[in-house]
Amino acid sequence: MGGADDLAREAGESWQHHRIVAAGKQIVARNQETPDVFVLCGGWGFRFLQLADGRRQILGFLLPGDLFSVASVFEERFHFSVKALTTVQISTMRRSEVQLRLKSPPVVMALAKACSQEAESSDRIIATLGRCSAEERIAFLLLHLMKRIAAHNVIRDQRYPFPLRQQHIADAVGLTSVHVSRVLGTFRDRGIVELSNGVLRVGNLPDLKHLGSLN
Amino acid sequence: MGGADDLAREAGESWQHHRIVAAGKQIVARNQETPDVFVLCGGWGFRFLQLADGRRQILGFLLPGDLFSVASVFEERFHFSVKALTTVQISTMRRSEVQLRLKSPPVVMALAKACSQEAESSDRIIATLGRCSAEERIAFLLLHLMKRIAAHNVIRDQRYPFPLRQQHIADAVGLTSVHVSRVLGTFRDRGIVELSNGVLRVGNLPDLKHLGSLN
DNA sequence: CGAGGAATTGATTTCCATCAATGACGGTGG
DNA sequence: CCACCGTCATTGATGGAAATCAATTCCTCG
Numbered sequence: 001m002g003g004a005d006d007l008a009r010e011a012g013e014s015w016q017h018h019r020i021v022a023a024g025k026q027i028v029a030r031n032q033e034t035p036d037v038f039v040l041c042g043g044w045g046f047r048f049l050q051l052a053d054g055r056r057q058i059l060g061f062l063l064p065g066d067l068f069s070v071a072s073v074f075e076e077r078f079h080f081s082v083k084a085l086t087t088v089q090i091s092t093m094r095r096s097e098v099q100l101r102l103k104s105p106p107v108v109m110a111l112a113k114a115c116s117q118e119a120e121s122s123d124r125i126i127a128t129l130g131r132c133s134a135e136e137r138i139a140f141l142l143l144h145l146m147k148r149i150a151a152h153n154v155i156r157d158q159r160y161p162f163p164l165r166q167q168h169i170a171d172a173v174g175l176t177s178v179h180v181s182r183v184l185g186t187f188r189d190r191g192i193v194e195l196s197n198g199v200l201r202v203g204n205l206p207d208l209k210h211l212g213s214l215n
Numbered sequence: 216m217g218g219a220d221d222l223a224r225e226a227g228e229s230w231q232h233h234r235i236v237a238a239g240k241q242i243v244a245r246n247q248e249t250p251d252v253f254v255l256c257g258g259w260g261f262r263f264l265q266l267a268d269g270r271r272q273i274l275g276f277l278l279p280g281d282l283f284s285v286a287s288v289f290e291e292r293f294h295f296s297v298k299a300l301t302t303v304q305i306s307t308m309r310r311s312e313v314q315l316r317l318k319s320p321p322v323v324m325a326l327a328k329a330c331s332q333e334a335e336s337s338d339r340i341i342a343t344l345g346r347c348s349a350e351e352r353i354a355f356l357l358l359h360l361m362k363r364i365a366a367h368n369v370i371r372d373q374r375y376p377f378p379l380r381q382q383h384i385a386d387a388v389g390l391t392s393v394h395v396s397r398v399l400g401t402f403r404d405r406g407i408v409e410l411s412n413g414v415l416r417v418g419n420l421p422d423l424k425h426l427g428s429l430n
Numbered sequence: 431c432g433a434g435g436a437a438t439t440g441a442t443t444t445c446c447a448t449c450a451a452t453g454a455c456g457g458t459g460g
Numbered sequence: 461c462c463a464c465c466g467t468c469a470t471t472g473a474t475g476g477a478a479a480t481c482a483a484t485t486c487c488t489c490g
Contacts, residue, residue: 057342059341069334071330073327079331108317116290119294120286122338123262123274129344131266131270132266133446172345175447214264348477380435382436393438393439397438397478
């Protein structure tokens with residue numbers, strides 16, 4: 001997640017492959033082994049773990065430029081699965097080739113940066129799931145995604161492109177989609193945010209931040 | 216976390232410092248800047264985030280040999296706090312010196328390994344907090360710690376040294392200590408595990424695994 | 431022996447899950 | 461063009477898991 005831009009800039013073209021995946025399709029499976037490192041180039045994806053009884057936890061969302069994970073540069077095996085949320089473009093690069101590029105300091109630095117961002121993000125999610133209420137969790141997720149969306153898009157009128165279904169929100173913050181619907185309902189009634197037609201409209205950013213900022 | 220053994224083996228002695236910290240004392244604070252990389256050499260510690268209203272989430276426990284975090288090799292600032300759970304020995308090394316050692320492939324590989332282990336561990340914790348019941352969360356934590364404890368100690372009679380208070384368990388799995396007490400009570404009644412006097416005795420490992428194995 | 435933190439236990443409340451029904455779309459094929 | 465269907469969102473009623481509040485009791489350690 002993050003930092004792959006630098007990697008791509010550094011890289012030649014010949015040892016990369018591109019691929020389009022339709023919305024809803026799975027891209028990689030947990031425990032799958034591959035000689036490639038994956039980067040998402042367009043659209044949205046998400047990483048997740050599925051429990052034996054079907055419960056699903058979304059670990060994070062992938063936006064354009066995101067490496068599937070820093071660990072995948074070193075590990076030949078994924079410890080999570082990835083699905084396309086929207087139609088998605090992915091680029092794959094031979095791991096061996098990527099590792100050769102690790103001789104270049106800027107590439108190493110980009111990876112190191114991505115590593116610490118991954119770790120910090122994970123830790124904030126753990127704290128949110130462990131200690132926050134439903135409203136706080138959802139607010140946190142929205143704020144987190146807004147920041148990342150804004151890095152890719154010009155935001156006018158506080159309207160963010162937002163392809164998630166309520167089920168995705170639920171699976172990301174550890175709630176049921178029914179309860180997500182209720183919470184988003186109260187957010188709408190209170191004029192905090194409104195979510196419809198793949199657009200997130202923020203009506204009261206201070207209130208949202210008040211709910212969703214851990215500290 | 217993990218992989219610091221290799222680092223230490225690789226390292227000389229002169230640019231390291233050792234320190235003893237009493238149980239309960241804080242070792243580093245969130246946002247604290249330091250020129251040093253920290254390794255825990257003896258005792259137990261834990262990493263945590265504290266929310267504005269005092270809610271605390273323990274992110275993970277540190278055992279001997281653990282780097283506080285891989286990210287701290289690259290970042291001069293911690294994004295979490297660390298406290299000593301027991302009396303603890305810590306070793307600090309100049310970050311600049313550690314980074315020089317990054318020219319050595321085995322050190323890089325040790326770090327990469329630690330990075331992917333951190334990421335996988337975080338993701339499993341996220342899934343556990345997001346999707347599992349109180350019993351499952353506690354069982355998961357116990358199993359996770361048992362594995363790590365067994366790597367440091369000879370385990371006889373299924374008795375593990377276990378210095379956590381119920382409050383620590385609660386803060387690690389996102390519950391209240393009252394509820395942890397109840398769940399541990401039923402575990403004891405069912406003969407699954409018994410926790411007392413800093414010793415965890417496992418009475419029925421299969422049942423524990425059945426509860427705490429995500430898949 | 432006494433004191434203070436830790437654990438246990440009970441009563442009650444709160445939050446969220448579950449179950450179930452309905453409505454709103456959007457696409458598809460007759 | 462419209463009936464049909466599947467997916468998604470909403471809403472109500474109910475149940476259950478864990479939080480909260482509040483006493484004790486149990487240890488550990490001066």
